[in-house]
Amino acid sequence: MKKLLNAPTAYVDEVLDGLTLAHPSLVRDGTAGRVIRRASGIRSGKVGIASGGGSGHLPLFTGYVGSGLIDTCAIGNVFEGPNIDSCMDAIRLANGGRGVLRLYGNYGGDRMNFDMAGEFLEEERIHTTTVLGTDDIASGTQDERQKRRGVAGLIYAYKAAGAKAEEGADLDEVTRVARKAVDATRTIGVALAPCRVPTADRPTFSLAGDEIEMGMGIHGEPGIWRDKLKPADAVVDEMIDRLLADQPVTTGRISILVNGLGATPLEELFILYRRAAERLRQAKIEIVQPLVGNYVTSMEMAGASISLHAIDDELATLLAAPADCPFWRVP
């Protein structure tokens, strides 16, 4: 598994250098340079949204810093949560005087570090709330939904909370819509080939050339089943069935995200979308603002995830609100 890099230990910092050079709307900040924030800074009087997570998932997390989305992002090493200093920096830099929502995926390291950062920052009188992305249905049963991990569906929470914050809403309201967006979103992934962490000498998992794994996590964590590769339509059918079984769409409207994990061509994502759209049409569910592309990746992992974001009028309005970051623009 080949990689274009200079040194495994320089991977993250060189990625962040390139990202900010290519996109001047983003700048590196924080004591270790492991926070990405908007170049324009936080607008005074706006509720801030701080996120964070491990590297290796671009555009998530840092790529969604922008207007109508998140304000700052603490970034850790590949597949590791950001450290506590970066979390504190991200919260401070997102503070425009009306409080900060900490919005990130439900992973142990991220949670511990953002929790400790919040405890330390109580002395600085920065009021914070927390919403965790928990959309991966393969990472927990219905009964323990709060233990599920956050994957691609987190971007819908970014969008809803970001739009609400731009409206001038207070922290409670921004927190409420973020939680509502998380509750309305479900994701499942399928992996075709593994990735390799730059400092590791072998891939994160092995999968035979003719096998796929349903429900695999975005770090290569084992999924629900492993079997022979099936036709795309059969794979999509199972993913849609599992998603709708987990959360029936009572609003009659959804946004769907067909997301590439890194190495799967857009062509194949559109083949998946074609079938997913057909299935949703048969179920009499209207699709609003579909997203197809690489929104949350796992480096060179091959495969895809499908997220369904069930929307009512409020979430539809927030989804349609203007947003602008390097990887997602809503005019």
Next chain:
Amino acid sequence: MTAITTQHIAAAVSGAKAAMGDLEQVLNEADSKLGDGDTGSMLTRLIDRLAEADTATEPSLSDTFSKLARAAMGATGSSLGTLFATGLMTASRMTKGREAIPWSELAPLLSASRDAMMARGGAKLGDKTVLDAIHEVALAVEGLNDPVAVAQSAKQAGQVVLERFFNESCKVGRARMFADKSVGMHDPGMLAFVKLVDAVAR
């Protein structure tokens, strides 16, 4: 010496650093079966940072542990690394103002660190995590005041806990979702702790 001093801590860090050369990919491989395959690389980076932290002039054990905790926190935000830093912070609190502690206080130090890590991370004893290994070692060295006996007991306890949990299933984290598959595998955090105890106790 019948007391644990900052020199012992420095020697332990050096021993751990030396051991990581062989352990890094072993732990990565163990982690790749249950997680994302980076435990060895993360710990290598963390222990390198500990080794870089100059603790020679720290006036007390508490200051030494505190400096190491800050180094660990700066090195990573991973679950295991953050728990490790939490344990060091607890050790710092427990040794405030003391230049040395008797070896017999190692057990309460480990137990308090274990409890703080449980509170921070949310795992319980029996979940097949690093906490079970710390617990077993703490029990094994309880009441011992001879460093040779402490080292021997700690190493034995490490082997016992690895063997006991090898055929257990993981009950926490993503691995709990494929509990059956985790039978017959070492938890990477538990394995790391035991291997580092082996290296340090040598």
